Amino acid sequence: MTNTENMEPKAPGELRERLEDTVSAAILAERGPQALDDAPRRPVRWFWVAAPALALACLTVVLAVRQPRLSPYDTFSDPALAYAALEQAFSAFSEPVGAGFNAINVSLESFDQTLENAQTPQQL
């Protein structure tokens, strides 16, 4: 803007309003009074809906991945391997049980021998 333009008189504020009234009249002449109806609602800024939803989804996935597994790891897809593992487990279980039964048998045999050696109840 030049200095000359700065020194020139400004249009009164009323003129601006008169011109805007004229433009308003042109709009009303073209579109009728319904031009005054409210503008359509501004579209929802989906970013503000999508962003928290995406963050929540990511958090859910991260938590699901980090969650310790509730199902056992020692499962088998091959039945033969499963059978072998079961057999091994039973073997590990049966060995101490068998040892226990042997100890019981030894004790029972000793008991029976004592009964046989005794001739009368008073000798027990």
Add this chain to the structure above:
Amino acid sequence: MTPEEFARLYLPLGNRFYQFALRLLDSQEDAEDAVQDLYIKLLSDLERLDTVQDPKAWGYVLLRNLCVDRIRSRSARPQEAVSEALAAEVPEEPSERLERALAAVRSLSDADRSLVRLRLVHDLPYDEIARLTGKTELALRVAFYRIKNKIRKKI
């Protein structure tokens, strides 16, 4: 060109047009009237403005014609030569519908005209106008309903 496009393009030029008219007419009141007449003429033929390359230059041409007409009408001295040369460039008279609409807008109160300007020229939604004016949105809807009825009767 739509009136909204016109507003964006031509309203900022109002001050320059006013200064031009003031230099020619040497009267604030006449200059304001001439500029408003200019806008009425421009708005009465919006289709033609689509072909205008330089809105400011075209506005100056029309405004000069309007100012010459005003000088001639208030002067005792005939300026036939000038007027005849310029008369051919003056666009046709504004449409009756635009005149009726302008009369309808002018018949509104200052407050109502302000609401109309905010809605139509500044393209603000009701909630924004309510915020600016301090009115409730319900009161605003009632006011616009009343304004629409007034304008509908006059257009």
